[in-house]
Structure formats: structure tokens, C-alpha cells
Amino acid sequence: MTDQDALFQFLLRMGDNTLVLGHRVSEWCGVSPVLEEDIALANTALDMIGQTQFWLGLAGEVEGKGRSADDLAFLRDVWDFRNVLLVELPNGDFGQTLMRQFLFDAWASTMLGRLMYSSDKRVADIAEKASKEVAYHVERSADTVVGLGDGTPESHAKMQAALDLLYPYVGELFESDAVDAAMVSAGIAPDPASLRDDYDTLIKRVLSEATLNVPASKFTHKGGRTGYMHTEHLGHMLTQMQWLQRAYPGATW
């Protein structure tokens, strides 16, 4: 694997995370519990899809085969996606969506904070831009997790169930492989494992305020970021997201 290949893979991982989660969150558009939450979710999705344009745009540039961010988003099939499994899981109820958002935002804010010091200025610039938005996202998702976790017995039970369901997907965010090693040695990105302590401190503070119990087991589902194996859900999501390009290849407007 050349350095450029590794950088390309790293950028796909960053961009596919925000693309897939951005699309998932956009599925709430028009059907959220209240208007304010509908607008908030749509705005969050919009930020993530905007960040995707930067990450996948740069990925296409690094790859050097003339693929645009749109080409990468709409013309790849499921086995070429490099997002973590956490972000492709179905939305579930509103609480589950916000729990997933919080678990992701907490990672993204930590990761982007480090990427702002990347040796690759293009990566640092995107991280600088995105981190401002993510700071806002994590503030909101953390507040909502606390509000619902420390809420009524019913909302508390739903948030605990959401955490129990999603926590076994968190560990994949901190897995390392040869791509990560190449990024570390080039000074482009940190070793994901090195983010875990900061992450744990952040989520433990919020989840304890939310009166929720963090599952003890560190077992993790994985295979998304390496492309080894996605869950069955991503393929179904792509049939929706890529429908237009599949039905009318090359359509533009």
C-alpha cells in the first residue's frame, strides 16, 4: 500500500462516516416528534453532508482518477464503503437516533480536534471547519441524551435500551490497522486508539448525568471501516440514497 492509497482510504473512512450518518439523520426530515427537532435533525444532517463533500472531494483528488465527491457517494456499492457500522444502523426511535448521534459526535469532536494539527494542510483545513459545527452538534446531542435519560421512567428506559444496543458498536471507532499506521507515521492523523481515553471521559460524564449505565463489556462489532463486512442495513440504505443514479445512470440536472 502506497502512502497515497492509505490517505485515500483514510479520507473515505472520514467521508463515508459523515455521508452515511448524514443520510440516516436526513430520514427524519418531515417525521420528527416536533417541528424544532425536525429542523435540528435536518440541519445536523446538512452539516454532515457538507463535510462529506470536503472529505470525499479530497479523497477523489488524492486518488487521481478523476472521481468527484458525487461519484464516490453515488456510484460505489456497499463493499466499497468504509464507514463504521455504528452509523449505518437504522434510526430506531428518536432517543436511539440521538444516542447514536451523541456516541458519534463525541468521537468526531475528539478526532477533529487532533486533525486540526494534521501535517496535511488540506486535512487540517477541513477539520478546522468541521470541528466548529461538530462542537455545536455534540452540545445538542449531549443535552438531549441527558434530558431523555434523566427524564421520565419511559424515556429513561428507552435511552438505556438504546445505549445497550449501540455501545457494542463504539469500539470500532478506535480500531487501528495498516492505514492508520501509515497516517500516524506521516503525521496526518492520530492513532484511533489514542483517542479512547478522552472519549471515555466525555461520554462517562454525560451518560452519568443522564443517569444511564455504560455497559461493562468492551466487545465490539466491526468490519465497516476496513470494508471486511457491513451490516445488512447499509445495502438497503444505499438503494434509497443511490436510487436516482441506479435508475438513470449519469443523470444530471
Next chain:
Amino acid sequence: MTHPSTDTIWDWLDQVPDPEIPVISLVDLGIIRDVEWVKSEDGDELKITVTPTYSGCPATRIINQDIETALRKRGIDRLSLHRQLSPAWTTDWLSEKGAAKLEKFGIAPPSPKGQPERCPNCGGHDLEKTSQFGSTPCKALWRCKSCLEPFDYFKCI
């Protein structure tokens, strides 16, 4: 060949409204980062550097089109637009003139306190946040408990 000065170009751009909040101009918003004439063999080219407000702001593309249309109408046919991500846009770059126009329009301008200074409708100080997000990526929803009117607040980032 002579061409308009960069000061003139800045004045022209100050007349291009933001597509989503038309009471302020693109210059008021602080997203035009640089205007310069670049020499090339077949004549000078105008280079405009623009930074996005939010990554996913759908107005970004329209803004670029509006800049190009406005300048071409003034007779500038050699121009290029450049996207600059760093330093990232901040509401500190919003002009004072722009902030005053926002408030007059009914949108509370960004405040370093991280919350609106006063209700843009009645000037009241008893305010509450109803949502961290509003009708565009750059705004949040607030409500005045004195006059009971909801209003937009231009988020501080």
C-alpha cells in the same frame, strides 16, 4: 487596459444580497475574504476568495453564481472564484452595519455571550431558547417572554 480598483469591486460586492437573508450583503456576512487582480498573459483576471458559512449551507452555490452574475453585469469577464476553508468563517466577521440591519429586520445578531442581547422586536431581556437550530444553518430559534414573539438568533460561531 485599466480595470476597476479592488475598492470599487468591494463596493459592488457589498450590493450583492445574501440569498437567504437578503437584508445583508455578502460583504456584511464576512464571507468574501479577498479580492485581487492577478496578472496573466492575456490580461488581468479578477480573483475572488470566498469562504463558506457552514459546510452544508445550500446557499453556497447560489452565492457563487450571484457574485459571478453581479460582476459580469459590471463588465468584468475574466474572473475566478476560490474556496478557502481556513481560517474558518466566524460570526466575528459580520460587519457592524450588517449586525444593525439584521436586528432591524427582526433577527437578533450574534453576541459574544452566546445568546441574544435583547428581543429584536420589543427590546425585552427575558428570553428563552426554543431550539439550537433554525430556518437556516446559521440561526437558532428563541422566544421573548415579554412580547411572546418567537425570533431568529444568528448563532455565534
